[in-house]
Amino acid sequence: xxxxxxxxxxxxxxxxxxxxxxxxxxxxxxxxxxxxxxxxxxxxxxxxxxxxxxxxxxxxxxxxxxxxxxxxxxxxxxxxxxxxxxxxxxxxxxxxxxxxxxxxxxxxxxxxxxxxxxxxxxxxxxxxxxxxxxxxxxxxxxxxxxxxxxxxxxxxxxxxxxxxxxxxxxxxxxxxxxxxxxxxxxxxxxxxxxxxxxxxxxxxxxxxxxxxxxxxxxxxxxxxxxxxxxxxxxxxxxxxxxxxxxxxxxxxxxxxxxxxxxxxxxxxxxxxxxxxxxxxxxxxxxxxxxxxxxxxxxxxxxxxxxxxxxxxxxxxxxxxxxxxxxxxxxxxxxxxxxxxxxxxxxxxxx
Amino acid sequence: xxxxxxxxxxxxxxxxxxxxxxxxxxxxxxxxxxxxxxxxxxxxxxxxxxxxxxxxxxxxxxxxxxxxxxxxxxxxxxxxxxxxxxxxxxxxxxxxxxxxxxxxxxxxxxxxxxxxxxxxxxxxxxxxxxxxxxxxxxxxxxxxxxxxxxxxxxxxxxxxxxxxxxxxxxxxxxxxxxxxxxxxxxxxxxxxxxxxxxxxxxxxxxxxxxxxxxxxxxxxxxxxxxxxxxxxxxxxxxxxxxxxxxxxxxxxxxxxxxxxxxxxxxxxxxxxxxxxxxxxxxxxxxxxxxxxxxxxxxxxxxxxxxxxxxxxxxxxxxxxxxxxxxxxxxxxxxxxxxxxxxxxxxxxxx
Numbered sequence: 001x002x003x004x005x006x007x008x009x010x011x012x013x014x015x016x017x018x019x020x021x022x023x024x025x026x027x028x029x030x031x032x033x034x035x036x037x038x039x040x041x042x043x044x045x046x047x048x049x050x051x052x053x054x055x056x057x058x059x060x061x062x063x064x065x066x067x068x069x070x071x072x073x074x075x076x077x078x079x080x081x082x083x084x085x086x087x088x089x090x091x092x093x094x095x096x097x098x099x100x101x102x103x104x105x106x107x108x109x110x111x112x113x114x115x116x117x118x119x120x121x122x123x124x125x126x127x128x129x130x131x132x133x134x135x136x137x138x139x140x141x142x143x144x145x146x147x148x149x150x151x152x153x154x155x156x157x158x159x160x161x162x163x164x165x166x167x168x169x170x171x172x173x174x175x176x177x178x179x180x181x182x183x184x185x186x187x188x189x190x191x192x193x194x195x196x197x198x199x200x201x202x203x204x205x206x207x208x209x210x211x212x213x214x215x216x217x218x219x220x221x222x223x224x225x226x227x228x229x230x231x232x233x234x235x236x237x238x239x240x241x242x243x244x245x246x247x248x249x250x251x252x253x254x255x256x257x258x259x260x261x262x263x264x265x266x267x268x269x270x271x272x273x274x275x276x277x278x279x280x281x282x283x284x285x286x287x288x289x290x291x292x293x294x295x296x297x298x299x300x301x302x303x304x305x306x307x308x309x310x311x312x313x314x315x316x317x318x319x320x321x322x323x324x325x326x327x328x329x330x331x332x333x334x335x336x337x338x339x340x341x342x343x344x345x346x347x348x349x350x
Numbered sequence: 351x352x353x354x355x356x357x358x359x360x361x362x363x364x365x366x367x368x369x370x371x372x373x374x375x376x377x378x379x380x381x382x383x384x385x386x387x388x389x390x391x392x393x394x395x396x397x398x399x400x401x402x403x404x405x406x407x408x409x410x411x412x413x414x415x416x417x418x419x420x421x422x423x424x425x426x427x428x429x430x431x432x433x434x435x436x437x438x439x440x441x442x443x444x445x446x447x448x449x450x451x452x453x454x455x456x457x458x459x460x461x462x463x464x465x466x467x468x469x470x471x472x473x474x475x476x477x478x479x480x481x482x483x484x485x486x487x488x489x490x491x492x493x494x495x496x497x498x499x500x501x502x503x504x505x506x507x508x509x510x511x512x513x514x515x516x517x518x519x520x521x522x523x524x525x526x527x528x529x530x531x532x533x534x535x536x537x538x539x540x541x542x543x544x545x546x547x548x549x550x551x552x553x554x555x556x557x558x559x560x561x562x563x564x565x566x567x568x569x570x571x572x573x574x575x576x577x578x579x580x581x582x583x584x585x586x587x588x589x590x591x592x593x594x595x596x597x598x599x600x601x602x603x604x605x606x607x608x609x610x611x612x613x614x615x616x617x618x619x620x621x622x623x624x625x626x627x628x629x630x631x632x633x634x635x636x637x638x639x640x641x642x643x644x645x646x647x648x649x650x651x652x653x654x655x656x657x658x659x660x661x662x663x664x665x666x667x668x669x670x671x672x673x674x675x676x677x678x679x680x681x682x683x684x685x686x687x688x689x690x691x692x693x694x695x696x697x698x699x700x
Contacts, residue, residue, distance in 0.1 A: 151677070174695060175525060178688050182532070185688075189681050194544050197677050327501070327547050328678065331539050335685060338528050338535075342692070345524060 048301070051292040056305040056312070058286040063313030065282055067321065069275045077271035078262050080255040082280055087247035089284035094241040101235060111235035115242060122227055124246045129220035131250055136213050143206030148199035150191055152210040157184040157303055159211075159218030164299045167222050168229075172300070175346025180300070182339040187307050190314065190332025221302065225294045236295045240288065304340060311336060398651070401642040406655040406662070408636040413663030415632055417671060419625045427621035428612050430605040432630055437597035439634040444591040451585060461585035465592060472577055474596045479570035481600055486563050493556030498549035500541055502560040507534040507653055509561075509568030514649050517572050522650070525696025530650070532689040537657050540664065540682025571652065575644045586645045590638065654690060661686060 101111050144152065161180050164170060172180065202210075228239050255263065262270070293302045311333050317323055451461050494502065511530050514520060522530065552560075578589050605613065612620070643652045661683050667673055 175692070178692055178695070182685065182688055185681050185684050189539055189678070189685075192542070192678060192681075197674075200675060200677060200680075324547075325550060327550060328539070328542060330550075331535050331542075334535050335532065335539075338532055342525070342528055345528070 044296070048297045051289060051296050052301055052305050055286065055289040055293050055302065056309045058282060058289050059306050059309035060312040060316065062279070062282050062286055063310065064316055064320065065275065065279045067313075067317050069273075069279060077269075077273075077276050078255075078259040080251060080259045081263065081268055082276065082283075084248065084251040084255055085280050086283040086287065087244050087251055089280060090287050091241060091244040091248060093284065093288060094237040094244065097237045098235070098241065101237065110233050111238060113238055113241065115238070119231075120242050122223075123242050124250075126220040126224045126227070126243070127246045127250045129216050129223070131254075133213050133216040133220070136209060136216070140206065140209045140213065143203050143209065145198060147193060147195040148202055148206075149210075151188055151196055151199045152202070152207075152214075154184050154188045154191075155210055155214035156217050157187065157307070159214040160221055160299050160303050161218075163215070163218045163222045164225075167219075168225060168298075170298065171348070173346045173348050176343050179339045179342035179346055182335050182342070183304065183307055186332045186335030186339055187310065188332070189335060190311060190329045192326075192328035192332070221294075221299050224291075225299050228291065228294045236291060239295075240291050243291070244287075300343075304343065307336060308340065394646070398647045401639060401646050402651055402655050405636065405639040405643050405652065406659045408632060408639050409656050409659035410662040410666065412629070412632050412636055413660065414666055414670065415625065415629045417663075417667050419623075419629060427619075427623075427626050428605075428609040430601060430609045431613060431618055432626065432633075434598065434601040434605055435630050436633045436637065437594050437601055439630060440637050441591060441594040441598060443634065443638060444587040444594065447587045448585070448591070451587065460583050461588060463588055463591065465588070469581075470592050472573075473592050474600075476570040476574045476577070476593070477596045477600045479566050479573070481604075483563050483566040483570070486559060486566070490556065490559045490563065493553050493559065495545075495548060497543060497545040498552055498556075499560075501538055501546055501549045502552070502557075503564075504534050504538045504541075505560055505564035506567050507537065507657070509564040510571055510649050510653050511568075513565070513568045513572045514575075517569075518575060518648070520648065521698070523696045523698050526693050529689045529692035529696060532685055532692070533654065533657055536682045536685030536689055537660065538682070539685060540661060540679045542676075542678035542682070571644075571649050574641075575649050578641065578644045586641060589645075590641050593641070594637075650693075654693065657686060658690065 098111065098113065105111065140149065157180070161172075161177075165172070224243070227243075228236070290302060293305065311329075314323075314329060315333075318325055448461065448463065455461065490499065507530070511522075511527075515522070574593070577593075578586070640652060643655065661679075664673075664679060665683075668675055
């Protein structure tokens with residue numbers, strides 16, 4: 001009845017009680033937390049590192065697959081069907097993992113699939129936030145050109161950090177905040193091109209929309225962490241299963257409104273190729289890795305690992321597709337490296 | 351006889367004894383040093399801040415004067431005569447300051463102008479190093495183009511830091527080293543233009559020469575600090591006087607070898623204007639400020655203040671001469687700001 005208990009407390013204490021009551025679940029890299037027993041800390045650290053590395057590798061290979069599929073000119077499948085399949089695959093993988101847990105541990109209060117409205121009523125919120133953000137994306141290009149949008153997207157990093165602090169009430173040290181700001185600057189520097197300067201001429205409406213989009217995206221990420229961490233002992237695969245069920249429902253809506261005619265005329269799998277299949281598998285695995293990072297680490301770790309992945313993608317693309325190495329990329333990567341070092345160096349003393 | 355004593359120690363203990371034995375002289379921002387008495391520390395800090403701010407303001411206005419003189423198209427005076435006048439003015443100003451000290455304190459062992467060969471035999475070394483560096487400058491352009499040279503000049507920051515550590519044996523904390531690397535990256539980013547990427551195609555000879563030049567320039571700076579701090583109780587104006595005497599001698603040499611004919615035919619003051627006079631006064635005052643920073647702070651503070659000055663110059667030039675604000679400049683300035691913050695935040699606990 002641990003779940004009930006936590007929920008009841010929550011009514012009085014609001015979201016501040018998100019700090020894990022259960023020692024098994026993640027503590028978040030560099031978050032000020034209480035001293036724990038050595039061995040537990042070690043296995044926690046190992047699990048956190050594992051999911052972080054998995055996310056970094058999957059996100060980098062995702063970028064390379066996208067670049068590859070674009071170069072092969074095969075991008076004529078319907079994106080909404082692909083997204084639906086990603087959600088379905090994630091759901092299926094969560095179920096497979098769950099059946100293995102049931103075989104091993106039997107069905108318990110924490111790993112049973114059945115749920116209450118109380119538990120899942122907040123699950124559609126992140127999916128809804130992403131939907132609103134994606135809709136806004138169509139309008140922002142009325143005010144902002146593509147190279148400027150590429151630069152403005154880095155506001156996500158800042159918004160995630162600020163909302164992480166406000167909503168999850170987790171603390172970063174001053175050195176870690178500096179490192180986090182540097183992460184944003186470094187990512188932006190690495191993406192500089194000769195047309196990036198145009199961003200300085202962005203009209204006020206464009207800036208406002210970019211900020212709203214960054215806040216929506218940051219809020220969706222932080223809210224997912226809030227949901228997943230709310231009940232630390234709850235099996236992550238059950239939580240994922242329900243999150244992805246709502247993902248499937250939202251994507252059915254998108255398929256029907258955006259690609260209904262195409263799917264009816266050309267078929268569901270029109271334009272699919274081996275690369276498309278690889279991309280779907282990769283997206284599904286990265287999605288699960290994101291959830292794992294949220295459960296065992298936090299949004300800050302997620303932002304670091306996707307940022308490092310972005311640089312890895314660009315670097316590998318340079319080798320694979322013979323892109324030129326640019327000085328801004330070199331400088332930006334150096335800033336990101338120093339930022340990663342400072343983030344770990346700036347940990348609050350335990 | 352304090353001077354003799356320090357010199358004798360030095361023979362056995364090498365340069366490591368540079369750590370100020372006299373509590374009145376500067377301690378260097380963020381250097382690991384021993385606890386001192388509160389009031390003394392306060393007045394030290396005040397003096398250090400004062401000379402640092404003076405250096406920053408003078409260096410920024412220097413950049414603006416150069417930009418102004420270039421725009422006014424008045425750059426046809428002989429640079430060697432101007433440099434000679436700068437050294438002469440610095441000498442004169444040091445003498446004026448000295449006479450006031452003599453009136454106030456009387457002539458002591460520390461503020462007397464007369465010196466020994468033992469004391470001044472190392473004084474020509476920084477001037478000689480700068481001369482070699484300036485001669486190399488003519489050859490480097492055989493391998494490196496101007497925009498690349500602009501970028502490579504930032505290696506000075508790194509070489510000064512490394513030599514500061516090796517020769518002066520002063521320690522920076524890990525956070526301060528990170529900050530220092532960021533200072534170099536930030537300055538480079540702020541100077542990025544569309545042609546900066548060429549630096550990545552610099553041939554090996556060009557890179558080697560750039561590194562040698564950076565080492566020469568860094569060594570000259572660190573060696574000046576070594577000379578000035580060697581005898582902390584010695585009056586800075588006496589030390590300056592002798593340094594500038596050698597500066598004058600080296601510049602007479604440069605005038606005779608480079609501009610002899612021009613000076614003979616057109617006259618010593620040919621092409622001088624009000625701006626030239628302002629520039630000479632400004633250079634002289636900045637030169638004195640650099641010495642003061644070396645005496646009461648250190649090379650790291652000097653590098654920080656000239657780097658911040660470079661950004662201030664660029665920013666003020668944008669307003670005065672309507673240059674465009676560029677995104678790399680904005681990002682680079684942000685990195686430098688975070689670096690300054692981290693440098694002070696990363697101080698070793700006293």
